[in-house]
Structure formats: C-alpha cells, structure tokens
Amino acid sequence: MRRRGNRRSERKIPFVILALSTILASTGVPFGAATAYGAEGKQVNTVQQGVINDIVNLRQGPGTTFSILTTLPPGTVVELLQKNQDNWWQVRVNGQTGWVFGEYVVPKTPADQTVLRIEQHPKDPNFYEVKDGKLYHVLGTPEKRSASFLVGTAPSFLRTGAVYVRDANYQFYRRDPDGDKKVGTHVPAYVTLDLRYQAPISAADIDRFISSSRPNSPLVGKGQIFLNAQKQYGVNALYLASHAIHESDFGLSQIARDKNNLFGYMAYDSDPYGSSAYFKTMEDSILYEAYFVATQYLSPSGKWYQKASTLDGMNVYYATDPYWAEKIAGIMERIRPYNAKDYANSRPLPIVAAKPAGPVQEPIDTTLAQAFPAGTFAVTSEEVNFRALPSTSAQKYGMLPGGQKVTVLGKSKKNWYQVKVNDQIGWVFGDYITGIAVANPVQDPSGVLGSRSGLPGSSNVITVWLDGELLSFDQPPIKTNDRVLVPLRVIFEKLGSKVEWEGSTQTVTAVKGKTIVTLQVGSKVAKKDGKSIPLDVEPITLNDRTLVPVRFVSEALGAKVEWDGAANRVNIFTK
Structure with missing residues (x-):
C-alpha cells in the first residue's frame, strides 16, 4: 500500500567484519576465561564472554515472568556472570546486569575469536531459506515463523536446509551457531530490473496467472490493460500487474472493490480506506498509476526518484514496508521466472501518451444493500460524526457520543449505516456501530448459516x-x-x-x-x-x-x- 504520509529514508552502510577480540576491546568487556558461581553457590564452568545470536529480552530475573530491562539485538557482546540450572545466563552489558535465556547466548573462549553476528537488514527478526531452487524470505525466527514469501531463484551458493541472513548490501551470511559466515552477494534480479524495460509477456500470460491463483478476481480479463499501460507510459507490464496484485489482493480488497483503486493510491497509514482515492474504473486506476510511477518514481527528474528506476529505488519512498520490493519481485517471478535473455539489449521505453484520467470525487450512493426491520437498535462504540449522506465529505449534523443508542434503518454497500436519532435521519460509518439488536428476527434465506445466532x-x-x-x-x-x-x-x-x-x-x-x-x-x-x-x-x-x-x-x-x-x-x- 502506498503511504505517502509516512515516507522513510534508508542509508546503505557497508558491513565491516571485525574479529571478536576487536569488538570486545571496543565495548570494554574484559577478554579471558573466568569461573562463575550459580544461584545456589555451585561452581559453573564458563567463560566471561558471549555473543547474542538472535533478538532477545534482557530480564530482571531468570524467567519470563520477570520484567524486561531492554532488548538485545543479534551480535551483542555480553559478559557472562553465572548460569542457573534452568539454562538462564546472568549477563552484564553496557553496565547493566540482567538475565537471558541460554538458547540465545553463544559462550566463547579466547581461542575462538570468530563469532560474528551481522547487522541484519531489515532489522526485524527475519531470515532466508531455499526450497526447490527458490529463495524465500521468512519473517520471524526458524523456531517461530510468522509469514514467508517467494523472492526469486536462489543463487548456487545458497543451499537447502541452511538459514541465511543478509545485510543492507545483499551480502548473504549463513547463520551458524559459532557465527555468521559470508557465502556471497546476491541481489534478486527483479528487485534491480529497470522497470522502464518492456516485459516479454502477453495479456493471456497475466490473465492465466490471475485466474489460476484467484478465479473470482475482478482482474481476470484485464491483462491487456497492463500491456496498454506499458505501451503508453513506458512501465514494465509484468511489474505493474504484480504491483496491482500485491496492493489489492488480486482486486478483492475493500479499497479495490469500493474505489476501483488497485494500488492503494493516496492511502495514508493513519486512515487507508478513508484517505484512498476513488477512480471511475479499474482501467483508470491502472493507466494513472503507470503514468504516476513513470513520471515521479522511474524518471530521474521525478520527485520521488531514488538512484535507480527499480523496485529497490521505489521502496525508499513508495512504501513503509521494508519487504515491499521483494514481495512484488516474488509475484513477478511467479508469473514469469526471471531470464536475463528477456532483457538483453533492452532500452527504457518512452512515454508516448498524454496524462490519463486520474482520481475523481467519489459518488455518494445512498442505496441500501440491507434494510432492517422496524425496532432495530444499536449503539455507537465511540464518538462519531453524524452525517447527512454516507460519505466523509457530506454535511455533518454533529457528533454522536460513544454509547449513543440509535435506531438502525439500513446499511449501504460501503459499510455506512442509516440511523435515526431524535427524529433526525442520517448516516454513521459502520466501524462505529455495534450491538445491533433486531426486534423482529428474519430468516437466513441461504440456509448456509444454520442455527448460528448473533447475525x-x-x-x-x-x-x-x-x-x-x-x-x-x-x-x-x-x-x-x-x-x-x-x-x-x-x-x-x-x-x-x-x-x-x-x-x-x-x-x-x-x-x-x-x-x-x-x-x-x-x-x-x-x-x-x-x-x-x-x-x-x-x-x-x-x-x-x-x-x-x-x-x-x-x-x-x-x-x-x-x-x-x-x-x-x-x-x-x-x-
């Protein structure tokens, strides 16, 4: 989703590998073996130094019930004080003493000065892995994954079964217990492809992928529009289709369905739906986005151009999601696996058409998608605007306080409720209506919901x-x-x-x-x-x-x- 209200800027800082002894000297941690004693006075054979191998909480005591003092990133060098029988280490770092669970500490001896933990990019817990020759980016840790997505074809130096991390310059490291080992540099091809190059793809290729992935997608049959946008505004059609698929969930997101907005255009983080622009048709959205990206992000004279006409360049200002470029590159790879021959001797396409129709004032539709029986009531969940029509641009009658009881007359297709308050009929957005109670129950004509209640x-x-x-x-x-x-x-x-x-x-x-x-x-x-x-x-x-x-x-x-x-x-x- 495009978030112009919260742009970010990133500097790419080269990673310099230092021996552990050098790191320890710079942090003031003494280097050498030591003897520590456990919580019950039992001697624990240990060493003074250790390296944190993943993001971990430093706690006040040896257990998850103790309060968190701070969070330590991978690569942090700590002084080891003692280890209890439950595998918790008491450590000292930057003058602060606390406890860390043993699985997140790699104790080292003076003889082994090669433990390195790079500054990952992005910094949130994430890693890469290889499956069936493809490179996947996984969010979370190997033990606790939250999501994953395809990035592209894996280079030969990345192998199945290993865990990899990278720095800001796409230098990949294998994450081993005794340190991060550099294995090579690999920038996913689609991430750095000049998006002004013509895509060797047909409308049928785009439609085939969309229909096989999401048969009910409103984008099915619109492959030719992406090709038209490429011809008119010089933007790679494979990228443009992948961008639309990513931002709009194959055209099925609420913003796409209600506003024909396939790219989250003008959708600010604070209120994505309310701030997003409205287009007359999805075709208008595609053509306008192509023109906007071509002139503002891919052109060296564009306001948001950043070093290159690529996904990597766009990601600096277009989206706050640091994984945005890789996610779109992954969809491009799924539609057509990258082949360098496809773009051999390519040159940037020119813009040959005039500026297309852009977003327009959203029409106000008062048609009720659902009418409620007489005697239907609800309450407002918090203070909310009471408007004359179902639109944030409509006249405001005033504010309704949280907990206000209203008579519910109906609901529009776009989640606005028509309500009655003290003989005044108006509209309230559906996110602020709750506890709907119907005096005269009606039947579910589909029968799908069976005996479920609460509807x-x-x-x-x-x-x-x-x-x-x-x-x-x-x-x-x-x-x-x-x-x-x-x-x-x-x-x-x-x-x-x-x-x-x-x-x-x-x-x-x-x-x-x-x-x-x-x-x-x-x-x-x-x-x-x-x-x-x-x-x-x-x-x-x-x-x-x-x-x-x-x-x-x-x-x-x-x-x-x-x-x-x-x-x-x-x-x-x-x-």
Missing part, C-alpha cells in the same frame, strides 16, 4: 468487551456450536498482535512478542508456536470477513475470557 436478523445479539471497552465490528459476532466467532483483524489487533493474511491458503497468522498463532479457514486445527491445537469450531468466511473463535484467540494471546450468557456478552481481560 443481523437474530434477536440474540452478541457483544464483545475488552477490559471494559465495547468492541466494534463491521460484521457482528456470531455463535455456533456454543462458540463465539468474531472478525479476525479487530480481535487480533486489539489484543496487541500483528496480523498477516495469506489469501492463497486462507491462513491468518498473529504475532505478539514471541507468541505466534496460526489459523486456517475451514480447519479445526490451529497452531500456537508451531504446536497443533484442536478447535471446537473452525474459522469461517462470512460477508467477505474471516471470523475466528474468540476464546481460543484471546487465551492463546494471554488473555482471560468469560461468557455472560444472560447478557449474551463476551468479556475479555488482559489486565
């Missing part, structure tokens, strides 16, 4: 409270087989975890600290930190939202859950 049309409305705060969902919680399911993103993010959605496998991964939770739509087996856990009810998809069991998710992330049957209420406690 619009059910009198058994379910509310979810987190530490006393009423949570708001655009898809109400439901109850099935005596288990409550809620939209995944709201509950995961409210519980302080980062969420990754893999559309091709319908898998969601949540990461909170060192805890990784994975669920898959339709599967009654979840995973927590790699261990399989059976579920009473599987995650489902409903109204374009993925719902997950709230008790399992909450407890897996360290919260407590109570069910108040009389009030049809889920109480979650994190404090």
Whole structure:
C-alpha cells in the first residue's frame, strides 16, 4: 500500500567484519576465561564472554515472568556472570546486569575469536531459506515463523536446509551457531530490473496467472490493460500487474472493490480506506498509476526518484514496508521466472501518451444493500460524526457520543449505516456501530448459516468487551456450536498482535512478542508456536470477513475470557 504520509529514508552502510577480540576491546568487556558461581553457590564452568545470536529480552530475573530491562539485538557482546540450572545466563552489558535465556547466548573462549553476528537488514527478526531452487524470505525466527514469501531463484551458493541472513548490501551470511559466515552477494534480479524495460509477456500470460491463483478476481480479463499501460507510459507490464496484485489482493480488497483503486493510491497509514482515492474504473486506476510511477518514481527528474528506476529505488519512498520490493519481485517471478535473455539489449521505453484520467470525487450512493426491520437498535462504540449522506465529505449534523443508542434503518454497500436519532435521519460509518439488536428476527434465506445466532436478523445479539471497552465490528459476532466467532483483524489487533493474511491458503497468522498463532479457514486445527491445537469450531468466511473463535484467540494471546450468557456478552481481560 502506498503511504505517502509516512515516507522513510534508508542509508546503505557497508558491513565491516571485525574479529571478536576487536569488538570486545571496543565495548570494554574484559577478554579471558573466568569461573562463575550459580544461584545456589555451585561452581559453573564458563567463560566471561558471549555473543547474542538472535533478538532477545534482557530480564530482571531468570524467567519470563520477570520484567524486561531492554532488548538485545543479534551480535551483542555480553559478559557472562553465572548460569542457573534452568539454562538462564546472568549477563552484564553496557553496565547493566540482567538475565537471558541460554538458547540465545553463544559462550566463547579466547581461542575462538570468530563469532560474528551481522547487522541484519531489515532489522526485524527475519531470515532466508531455499526450497526447490527458490529463495524465500521468512519473517520471524526458524523456531517461530510468522509469514514467508517467494523472492526469486536462489543463487548456487545458497543451499537447502541452511538459514541465511543478509545485510543492507545483499551480502548473504549463513547463520551458524559459532557465527555468521559470508557465502556471497546476491541481489534478486527483479528487485534491480529497470522497470522502464518492456516485459516479454502477453495479456493471456497475466490473465492465466490471475485466474489460476484467484478465479473470482475482478482482474481476470484485464491483462491487456497492463500491456496498454506499458505501451503508453513506458512501465514494465509484468511489474505493474504484480504491483496491482500485491496492493489489492488480486482486486478483492475493500479499497479495490469500493474505489476501483488497485494500488492503494493516496492511502495514508493513519486512515487507508478513508484517505484512498476513488477512480471511475479499474482501467483508470491502472493507466494513472503507470503514468504516476513513470513520471515521479522511474524518471530521474521525478520527485520521488531514488538512484535507480527499480523496485529497490521505489521502496525508499513508495512504501513503509521494508519487504515491499521483494514481495512484488516474488509475484513477478511467479508469473514469469526471471531470464536475463528477456532483457538483453533492452532500452527504457518512452512515454508516448498524454496524462490519463486520474482520481475523481467519489459518488455518494445512498442505496441500501440491507434494510432492517422496524425496532432495530444499536449503539455507537465511540464518538462519531453524524452525517447527512454516507460519505466523509457530506454535511455533518454533529457528533454522536460513544454509547449513543440509535435506531438502525439500513446499511449501504460501503459499510455506512442509516440511523435515526431524535427524529433526525442520517448516516454513521459502520466501524462505529455495534450491538445491533433486531426486534423482529428474519430468516437466513441461504440456509448456509444454520442455527448460528448473533447475525443481523437474530434477536440474540452478541457483544464483545475488552477490559471494559465495547468492541466494534463491521460484521457482528456470531455463535455456533456454543462458540463465539468474531472478525479476525479487530480481535487480533486489539489484543496487541500483528496480523498477516495469506489469501492463497486462507491462513491468518498473529504475532505478539514471541507468541505466534496460526489459523486456517475451514480447519479445526490451529497452531500456537508451531504446536497443533484442536478447535471446537473452525474459522469461517462470512460477508467477505474471516471470523475466528474468540476464546481460543484471546487465551492463546494471554488473555482471560468469560461468557455472560444472560447478557449474551463476551468479556475479555488482559489486565
């Protein structure tokens, strides 16, 4: 997603390899063997120096229940003081004493001065691995993975079964217990390809990949538009299609469906949906993005040009995600594996067409996609604008306070509710409406949902409270087989975890600290930190939202859950 409101700048700093003795001398840690004693007075044979081999918390005491003093990055040199019987090391670093779990410390002797831990790029826990000759970038650690994506064909010096890290200059190191060993330099070909070169690809190639990956994608049949954009504005069609696929989830994201915006154009981090631009058609979005990228990012005279007309150059200002360039390169590789012959003797394509139609004022559609029976009520989850029409540009009647009871008349296709307050009819955005209660239940005509409750049309409305705060969902919680399911993103993010959605496998991964939770739509087996856990009810998809069991998710992330049957209420406690 393009995030112009939060640009970042990166300097590429060469990594200089130093012997461990040199590092120790610069940090003031004494170098030499020593004898330490355990917590019970037992002598522990050890050495004075150690190197942290992964990102780890320095704690006040020997256990995860003790408070965190700071976080130590890989490569940190520490002084080893003592080791207890539970494999916790007491260490001193920069004048601060604390405890680190033994798996994250590599003790060294003066005879071995070669332990090196590079400054990884990006700095978050990540590594690379090889499978079937392809290079994959994995987020997390080998023990606790959160997501992975294809980068491209692996170079010959990277082998299956090993763990690799790299620095900012794409110098790869094999991560061994006794240090990071440099194995070679490899920049993924598509990351540094000049995006002004013509792609040797047909419209049928693009359509075939999209239809095989996501048959219901609205991008199926639009391959020729990407070719037209390449011809008119000199932007590689393979890149442009891959960019659209990445940003819009094959055209199925809410921004793409509601606003024909395939590239997250003008979508700021603070409010991606509300700030994103509206295009009359997806074709307009493709052509305008091609022109915008060609003139502002790929042209040396462009405002956001950064050293080269490549994905790597674009990543400096286009996206805050440090993995953005590699993710798009991976999609390009999936559509057409890189072959140097494809671009031999290529020259930048010229811009031959005038500036295309850009974003326009979003039309206000007051058509109700869903009408509610008389006597339907809800409450506002927090203070919200009460508007004359379903648009952030519409006249504002005033502000409704959190907890305001409203009469619900209907819901638009774009998640706006038409409500009545004190005889005044207006609109409130759906993210701020919760606790919908229907006085006269209606039937589910599809029969798909069976006896599930909590849906619009059910009198058994379910509310979810987190530490006393009423949570708001655009898809109400439901109850099935005596288990409550809620939209995944709201509950995961409210519980302080980062969420990754893999559309091709319908898998969601949540990461909170060192805890990784994975669920898959339709599967009654979840995973927590790699261990399989059976579920009473599987995650489902409903109204374009993925719902997950709230008790399992909450407890897996360290919260407590109570069910108040009389009030049809889920109480979650994190404090």
